[in-house]
Amino acid sequence: MLEFDQVNVSMAGVQVLRRVSFRLAPGATGALIGHNGAGKTTTVRTIMGFTEATGDVRLAGESIAKTPAHLRPGLGVGYAPEDRRLFSAFTVEENVLLPARVGRLSAAETKRRLDRAYDVMPELKELAARPAGSVSGGQGKMVALGRALMLGTKLVILDEPFQGLAPVLAQRYADALKRLRAHDPDITLLITESNPKLLAAFADTTLTIERGEIEQHAAAAA
Amino acid sequence: MDSTIFILALLDGVSYAALVFLVSVGLSLIFSVLRIVNVAHGSLYAYGAYVAATLSLAVAPISPWLTFPALLVASVAVGVVVGGVMERFLLRPVYGREDVLQLLITFAVFMIMDNLQRLIWGVQPIFASTPLKLLPNVSVLGVSYTSYQVILLPAVALLTVLGLRYFLRHTLAGAVILAVTEDREAATAIGVDARRVFLVTFMIGASLAALGGALASPTTSLVPGMGADMIVLSFAVAATAGLGQIEGAAVTALMIGIARAFVIYLQPEFEVLVPYLIMVLVLLIRPMGLFGVDKVRKI
Secondary structure, three states: OEEEEEEEEEEOOEEEEEEEEEEEOOOOEEEEEOOOOOOHHHHHHHHHOOOOEEEEEEEOOEEOOOOOHHHOHHHOEEEEOOOOOOOOOOEHHHHHHHHHHHOOOOHHHHHHHHHHHHHHOOHHHHHOOOEHHHOOHHHHHHHHHHHHHOOOOOEEEEOOOOOOOOHHHHHHHHHHHHHHHHHOOOOEEEEEEOOOOOOOOOOOEEEEEEOOEEEEEOOOOO | OOHHHHHHHHHHHHHHHHHHHHHHHHHHHHHHHHOOOOOOHHHHHHHHHHHHHHHHHHHOOOOHHHHHHHHHHHHHHHHHHHHHHHHHHHHHHHOOOOHHHHHHHHHHHHHHHHHHHHHHHOOOOEOOOHHHHHOOEEEEOOEEEEHHHHHHHHHHHHHHHHHHHHHHHHOHHHHHHHHHHHOHHHHHOOOOOHHHHHHHHHHHHHHHHHHHHHHHHHHOOEOOOHHHHHHHHHHHHHHHHOOOOHHHHHHHHHHHHHHHHHHHHHOHHHOOHHHHHHHHHHHHHOOOOOOOOOOOOOO
């Protein structure tokens, strides 16, 4: 589903990713593990088209290396950034629905995806009318996941979703991911995390990143 | 102060505030979304005025009433063509680079447009007051005033406030602009083409400046330098209100417009000083402006 082939990224003259190659199969749950500054966020930002990268990035076999960033979500890629980045001018539900409006999805498809987001995270429904700027950090992570699910029909990228979450909220978030996996067995998940233990039971593919180099270990990886 | 002067100053102030608001809200909109202080914004005001006057003079012999649509056509044409070219070919290549580069480019555009304006329309004053004469005078508490200035201009400003508010809060295009304003990368991650939003926003902001100029054209003689005066004044209004504040810009324009008008009647030598004195006093007390919040990227 997702392939990196000899990807290099430099920022301000410093090479952040070095000849990165890995592959996540359809339906895989990949854990991208690394310390702060190792290159996790740069890897996911490269998938989204926010970096100047060389090498090839492929989605479902097709190269997206030259695809403009704003067209990548339309290919079925949902992204929940590390710091949530909700739009405070809107309510929670408006935040979740905005990708569907931008992508001009039909009413039926929008409803189907919104129902999926609510099935995965029932608590989102209770927050729906709240201004996005007023939700807590943990709730914001849920909203960001809901927004990513409106687009992520093939690949959902979650950047450090557990960072800063209280244990109770982290458990709820993990439960939501399990429901998502049960609901959509074919969807590919890529989750970044600095603590390898947190995703050990959940991920079937582990990508370890150290100083911009990725090593892939997994029985499920091709 | 006798009551006639008081009413005249008030009406002058409201009428002038409407024009200043149109220009400053365009400046503010562009700054909020693109983070660019467009020094050439006053030139768009001047071109709006000159193109509107040229069109008005051309269509008036056919029917004087055609001068009204001519004002609108001139505004949109200047906003879309000049604004579009500026954003697409001059500003887009330098996004993400040092802010000073964008400032220098818009300053260079201002200089070029100012000289081009003298080349096209010359330095002699141009008058095109047909729209002003077509509408009747009205009597306000015994003082006679043109309805163009006392009714039409404030009405257009009010419609612009309401229209912009509706556009931003209740349409998809407005929601997309708000999203890009708040977080360009997050907006791109949900499929928004931020470059297109920048272009459209710049065109809207430029059209508003040109609309200000077009509506001003029947009320004054058009002379070189009118753009420079307006950019400084509209910047004072936008900064005093707090950059990115639509309703705030309207209230501040009204405040500064009325204060300026009263000073013209009472102590004309202080006319130029008053708007900037208000701006300095406000910014000393509230650096984010009267209506600004901590984060300036709000519209």
